[in-house]
Amino acid sequence: MVLVDTAETEQGGAGRLDTGPRTWRAGIRRAIRIGSRPGPWKRGLVLAALALLLGLFMLLHAKIPNRIGSLGSLVETFLPWFGLFIPLLLAGALLRRSASAVAALLLPVLVWLNLFGGLLSDKSHPGNNDLTVVSHNAGANNPDPAGTARDLAASGADVLALQELTQQARGTFEKELAKAYPYHTVQGTVGLWSKLPLSDTQPVDIKMDSTRALRTTVATDQGPLAVYVAHLGSVRVIPRAGFWTAQRDAGAHALGNAIAAEQNKRVVLLGDLNGTMDDRALAGITSQMRSAQDVAGDGFGFSWPAEFPVARIDQILVRGVEPQSSWVLPATGSDHLPVAAGISW
Helix, strand or coil: CCCCCHHHHHHCCCCCCCCCHHHHHHHHHHHHHHHHCCCCCCCCHHHHHHHHHHHHHHHCHHHCCCCCCCHHHHHHHCHHHHHHHHHHHHHHHHHHCCHHHHHHCHHHHHHHHHHHHHHHCECCCCCCCCEEEEEEECCCCCCCHHHHHHHHHHCCCCEEEEECCCHHHHHHHHHHHCCCCCEEEEECCEEEEECCCEEEEEECCCCCCCCCEEEEEEEECCEEEEEEEEECCCCEEECCCEEECHHHHHHHHHHHHHHHCCCCCCEEEEEECCCCCCCHHHHHHHCCCEEHHHHHCECCCCCECCCCCCECCEEEEEECCEEEEEEECCCCCCCCCCEEEEEEC
16 A cells, blocks of 8 residues: 655655756756866866976076076076975966876976985985085174184084174184184185194185185195185175176186186185075086085085075085085074085095
């Protein structure tokens, strides 16, 4: 016996399938909407284009002209940070469920890894050092030069280079470092302190109004080592003028010429070069010397500004000797971080 709910029958029944014309039309419209939606390869084409442009931008950074506001040098100073756009674009691609955008991101990922992937691993060989060198822009406005001197002496460096030495701070550094470093020389605003004898010291002309570079010979057990200390001109971002680097670029060219003329096969350059190793303006130097951080460091070695380092402008470069390790020391009273390297013959 079958009982029929007349109320449900009259109202169409909550549990029954409505197969009327209205339902069929709604289903057709739904199918049309689904069919008209772009597929995963057609979605996010703008994101895909941005990803390709980012990859080409990093790949061809050397082609960005410097004639307009030194734009090329500005890009190269902060080039590693362009990699931050990759996760942002990836998040957009996943949100849009765009296969084309995800595929396009392979280009900037591969380019970035090719440029900077080698810096992500530890390449140091501690314990094999014949000589430890430290370079530090001591900071003209350093409120505690005595404390900075003690911290640097505690690093155990055999050779210590300082830049941006003021007349007021010079005496403090000489006093505090005298016990650990019996040999030292100061030329203008740069100086070198050493546990080993120095000779043939002379200023180096890097086209500045004051002396900001020197060259000396350090007598090591393995033979003489030519050491250069330099503080190249500052760079500035100037409204309507762009990235001002003229003084720095002229100094880099002069310093490169001095190093090229160096007779000693073993050379170390310590200094604040106000530029990264990617900056084309330093090509006259980087073409004949290797960066200790790139060869034997762990990470990017950012040294400026001390509060939140975003660029490695304090450099240790070598020729004729082997970097075994490279690292960044803790902050002092300066706005730069000290950088250190262990080298061997």
